[in-house]
Amino acid sequence: MKPEVRQRARERLDAKLAAIKPLDQFAVPPKGWIRAIRDAIGMSGAQLAQRLGMTAQGLVSVERSEAQGRIQLNTLRRAAEAMDCVLVYALVPETSLTEMVERRARDLALKALSRVSHSMALEDQQVDRDFEKRVQTYIDTALRDRDLWERA
Known part of the structure; x- marks a missing residue:
């Protein structure tokens, strides 16, 4: 990639990423996003587990793995979709x-x-x-x- 093209690409990404700063607004809730959203919409663990095609104990394991930062993106995406949400994934540099x-x-x-x-x-x-x-x-x-x- 030519330096001028790379510079323009950097500037476009910087503009997009600026819209999601400050990052603390996206801090993961203590029990994870799955649990926080599930609780907020009034969906039980058994109901979400059924939507995901797993046992309630399996969902407990998924929620725990998310809270510990070990969850796989595909699993998180499936859980989001099961709650009519969209997974948003980004790498955000500390500076531009x-x-x-x-x-x-x-x-x-x-x-x-x-x-x-x-x-x-x-x-x-x-x-x-x-x-x-x-x-x-x-x-x-x-x-x-x-x-x-x-x-x-």
Whole structure:
């Protein structure tokens, strides 16, 4: 993917993801979403279990696995559909994707340029006064998006 296309894709995803922030509004209820919604709509465990084609004890196990964060997405999707709900699944970065990429590029540039600056200082050579400009030039010329996530 070309860098300009990747940047536009990041910006579109950032706009979509901004709509679901702050994330604390989607905090999982203590007993899980299945149990919370089932209780809120007045559906018994036996009724939901029947809709899912399992025993009441099987549903208890499903609800427990969700509350513990071990549930499979397919199982969660089936439970949602059985309660006339839709499972919404998303990975939401703590910052924007654009900020994440910019921060990673800057970290790598600083690491690379600090080694050079240190070597120059040891050799008694003067280091550029405009370090920020050197950092941005390094990012623009030496780093590609795919290089950002290699182990450093």
